[in-house]
Amino acid sequence: MTHPFSYEGRRAVVTGGASGVGAALLDVLAELGAAHVTVLDLASPNGPHDAFLATDLSDEGAVRTAIADVDGPVHTLFNNAGVADTQAPDVVMQVNYLALRTLSEGLLDRMADDGAIVNTASIAGNLWRKRAEQIDALLDVDVSDGWGASLQWFDANADSLGQTPYNFSKELVERYTQRSSRPTIRRGVRTNSVCPGPIDTPLLPDFRKAASDQIIDWNIREMIGRPVAAREVALVLAFLGSSAAAYVNGVNLDIDGGFNAALATGQLDLSGR
Numbered sequence: 383m384t385h386p387f388s389y390e391g392r393r394a395v396v397t398g399g400a401s402g403v404g405a406a407l408l409d410v411l412a413e414l415g416a417a418h419v420t421v422l423d424l425a426s427p428n429g430p431h432d433a434f435l436a437t438d439l440s441d442e443g444a445v446r447t448a449i450a451d452v453d454g455p456v457h458t459l460f461n462n463a464g465v466a467d468t469q470a471p472d473v474v475m476q477v478n479y480l481a482l483r484t485l486s487e488g489l490l491d492r493m494a495d496d497g498a499i500v501n502t503a504s505i506a507g508n509l510w511r512k513r514a515e516q517i518d519a520l521l522d523v524d525v526s527d528g529w530g531a532s533l534q535w536f537d538a539n540a541d542s543l544g545q546t547p548y549n550f551s552k553e554l555v556e557r558y559t560q561r562s563s564r565p566t567i568r569r570g571v572r573t574n575s576v577c578p579g580p581i582d583t584p585l586l587p588d589f590r591k592a593a594s595d596q597i598i599d600w601n602i603r604e605m606i607g608r609p610v611a612a613r614e615v616a617l618v619l620a621f622l623g624s625s626a627a628a629y630v631n632g633v634n635l636d637i638d639g640g641f642n643a644a645l646a647t648g649q650l651d652l653s654g655r
C-alpha cells in the first residue's frame with residue numbers, strides 16, 4: 383500500500399536546494415520516494431536530486447530561462463530560496479518575491495492536476511494585515527510583462543512601508559499565497575506557505591546581523607528555547623506538497639513552537655526584546 387505522504391510518481395522543483403531548509407528537503411523527498419527532483423540554485427546541491435539548473439533568482443532573464451528548461455509535469459513546486467536584509471533591498475525583492483511569483487505563474491501550465499505550490503515564507507511576514515492595502519497594490523502589478531514596474535513601485539514606496547525589505551517580502555509571500563490559492567485550485571493546484579521562526583541554517587547569522595542578537599535570541603527563547611531545525615521545516619513543506627494535504631489550500635502555516643499563539647493570547651514575555 384502506498385504511504386499517504388508518498389512522493390512516488392511525483393516530480394518536484396525545489397529552489398534553494400543547496401543549503402539549509404532546501405538541502406534538508408532534498409533528503410526528505412528522497413526518503414518519500416520522489417520520482418524526480420529539479421533544483422534551482424546558485425550553488426550545486428550535494429543532496430539527492432535528478433537535475434540542477436544553475437539559476438540566479440535575482441535575475442529575471444535567468445528565472446525565465448529556468449522556467450523554459452524545467453521538464454514537466456511538475457507535481458510540487460517548492461519556492462524555498464530566500465535572502466536576508468544583508469543583501470540589497472532590490473535583490474531581496476527579486477529572490478524572495480518576484481522569482482517566487484514568476485516561477486509559480488510560469489510553471490502553472492505544466493503542473494499536474496493534483497499539483498501543489500509550497501512557499502517558504504517566515505513569521506517575519508505575519509504582520510501583513512497592517513499593510514494589506516499597499517501589499518495588494520503591489521500584488522496588483524502584473525509580473526508577466528517584466529519585473530520593472532514592481533521594482534519601481536517598491537523603490538518609490540519602500541520608505542513609507544514601515545517595514546524592512548525582508549519582512550515586507552515575506553508579507554507579500556503570505557498575502558500572495560492567499561490570493562493565488564483561488565486561481566490555482568480552480569485548475570487543481572493547491573498553494574500554501576510555511577512561516578517558520580528562526581531556523582538553524584547558514585542564513586541565521588545574516589538575520590542576527592540584520593536584526594540584532596538580542597531580538598533573535600528573544601524570539602528563540604519565546605519559541606521553545608531552540609531554533610527550528612531545517613529538517614523540521616522540510617517535513618512540513620513535504621506534507622503540504624503531498625496528497626496527504628489534499629484539502630489544504632491558501633494557508634500560511636506557522637512553524638514557531640507556539641510563538642504566535644502566545645502572542646495572540648498575551649502570553650509572550652516581552653521583556654528582553
Ligand SMILES: NC(=O)c1ccc[n+]([C@@H]2O[C@H](COP(=O)([O-])OP(=O)(O)OC[C@H]3O[C@@H](n4cnc5c(N)ncnc54)[C@H](O)[C@@H]3O)[C@@H](O)[C@H]2O)c1
Pocket residue numbers: 397398399400401402403404422423424425437438439440462463464465477502503504505577578579580581582583584585586589
Ligand atoms: N534561517 C532562518 O532563520 C529562516 C527563518 C524563516 C524563514 N526562512 C526562510 O527559509 C528559506 C530557506 O532559507 P535557509 O535558512 O535554508 O537559508 P540558506 O541560506 O541556508 O539557503 C538558501 C538557499 O537559497 C540559495 N539562494 C540564495 N540566493 C539565491 C539566488 N539569488 N539565486 C538562487 N539561489 C539563491 C542559496 O544558495 C541557498 O542554497 C528562505 O526563504 C528564508 O527566507 C529562514
